[in-house]
Amino acid sequence: xxxxxxxxxxxxxxxxxxxxxxxxxxxxxxxxxxxxxxxxxxxxxxxxxxxxxxxxxxxxxxxxxxxxxxxxxxxxxxxxxxxxxxxxxxxxxxxxxxxxxxxxxxxxxxxxxxxxxxxxxxxxxxxxxxxxxxxxxxxxxxxxxxxxxxxxxxxxxxxxxxxxxxxxxxxxxxxxxxxxxxxxxxxxxxxxxxxxxxxxxxxxxxxxxxxxxxxxxxxxxxxxxxxxxxxxxxxxxxxxxxxxxxxxxxxxxxxxxxxxxxxxxxxxxxxxxxxxxxxxxxxxxxxxxxxxxxxxxxxxxxxxxxxxxxxxxxxxxxxxxxxxxxxxxxxxxx
Ligand SMILES: NC(=O)c1ccc[n+]([C@@H]2O[C@H](COP(=O)([O-])OP(=O)(O)OC[C@H]3O[C@@H](n4cnc5c(N)ncnc54)[C@H](O)[C@@H]3O)[C@@H](O)[C@H]2O)c1
Numbered sequence: 001x002x003x004x005x006x007x008x009x010x011x012x013x014x015x016x017x018x019x020x021x022x023x024x025x026x027x028x029x030x031x032x033x034x035x036x037x038x039x040x041x042x043x044x045x046x047x048x049x050x051x052x053x054x055x056x057x058x059x060x061x062x063x064x065x066x067x068x069x070x071x072x073x074x075x076x077x078x079x080x081x082x083x084x085x086x087x088x089x090x091x092x093x094x095x096x097x098x099x100x101x102x103x104x105x106x107x108x109x110x111x112x113x114x115x116x117x118x119x120x121x122x123x124x125x126x127x128x129x130x131x132x133x134x135x136x137x138x139x140x141x142x143x144x145x146x147x148x149x150x151x152x153x154x155x156x157x158x159x160x161x162x163x164x165x166x167x168x169x170x171x172x173x174x175x176x177x178x179x180x181x182x183x184x185x186x187x188x189x190x191x192x193x194x195x196x197x198x199x200x201x202x203x204x205x206x207x208x209x210x211x212x213x214x215x216x217x218x219x220x221x222x223x224x225x226x227x228x229x230x231x232x233x234x235x236x237x238x239x240x241x242x243x244x245x246x247x248x249x250x251x252x253x254x255x256x257x258x259x260x261x262x263x264x265x266x267x268x269x270x271x272x273x274x275x276x277x278x279x280x281x282x283x284x285x286x287x288x289x290x291x292x293x294x295x296x297x298x299x300x301x302x303x304x305x306x307x308x309x310x311x312x313x314x315x316x317x318x319x320x321x322x323x324x325x326x327x328x329x330x331x332x333x334x
Pocket of ligand 1: 002003004005006007008009026027028029030031033049050051052053071072073074075076077095114115116117180181182183184185
């Protein structure tokens with residue numbers, strides 16, 4: 001697995017090991033952490049390798065002997081991070097190309113690409129209070145003669161990640177699929193992502209409590225263990241390079257998220273400050289998950305409140321008041 005030391009990757013590594021798989025992790029540890037994998041220490045192989053600049057032979061040899069490759073490595077972070085690092089994010093185009101080329105050379109049977117809801121046209125997500133659910137066909141990377149539109153350089157790189165995977169499938173008979181995650185959250189995520197940022201601010205008792213934008217922007221939040229289960233099922237069942245949505249199909253505004261966090265931490269600020277100078281991304285974004293239900297027999301299991309509760313428990317146990325109160329933590333991956 002590439003990016004196996006990441007937030008989502010580390011949960012996927014644990015799930016695969018629990019199923020009896022032999023797992024190799026390839027990661028340069030630029031944002032991933034080996035501490036994320038301490039629950040499975042000694043039970044996976046580790047290659048510290050930069051997938052952007054290492055030679056193709058080294059990457060190929062790290063993949064050799066693997067049947068399935070989960071490709072999660074990416075330059076990635078929350079909205080503030082991807083907005084402030086457009087050039088860095090473009091590295092993903094090179095990373096994805098190297099990964100597919102090495103997978104082909106190493107005769108990997110199946111490649112699973114971690115894609116994103118950012119592949120969808122921003123125009124479909126611009127209406128406050130919308131109830132539109134984004135469908136897989138709203139971004140069809142097989143229709144290269146038709147218009148595509150995506151969210152920032154990060155979203156375009158994910159579209160190209162899907163296009164490249166389809167190209168390798170078409171030209172070399174490789175197999176694979178693209179799993180489109182949406183606002184994953186859970187233990188081990190960093191403060192550049194909305195949920196952890198909002199927990200951080202509540203734990204630090206920030207008052208006025210800052211929320212980026214007008215707070216009415218909404219997202220379809222998906223708990224990490226649900227993402228992992230859907231990804232494993234997609235690896236087992238989709239081989240033609242198709243993309244599949246993994247989400248909940250439910251939306252929560254940032255104000256609703258903050259209020260649930262206040263309930264769970266037992267604290268409420270006297271004032272909320274809506275910081276409209278900060279980037280917020282799409283106004284309203286949620287996924288249609290009918291295809292995942294039909295093709296994967298998958299259903300997200302963790303309710304939003306339960307997922308938030310587990311995430312807050314993890315945050316309080318691991319951060320222990322030691323995280324500095326510093327705005328940079330919301331923009332830069334610590
Ligand atoms: N977290 C989300 O909400 C979300 C949503 C949609 C898609 N995704 C995608 O899922 C994947 C995992 O996301 P995450 O949130 O766990 O992110 P993350 O930032 O924790 O993980 C990225 C991983 O890639 C590694 N990496 C980066 N550049 C590398 C390079 N040049 N060579 C080798 N390794 C490199 C990092 O060290 C890290 O372990 C990413 O591809 C991301 O784009 C995540």
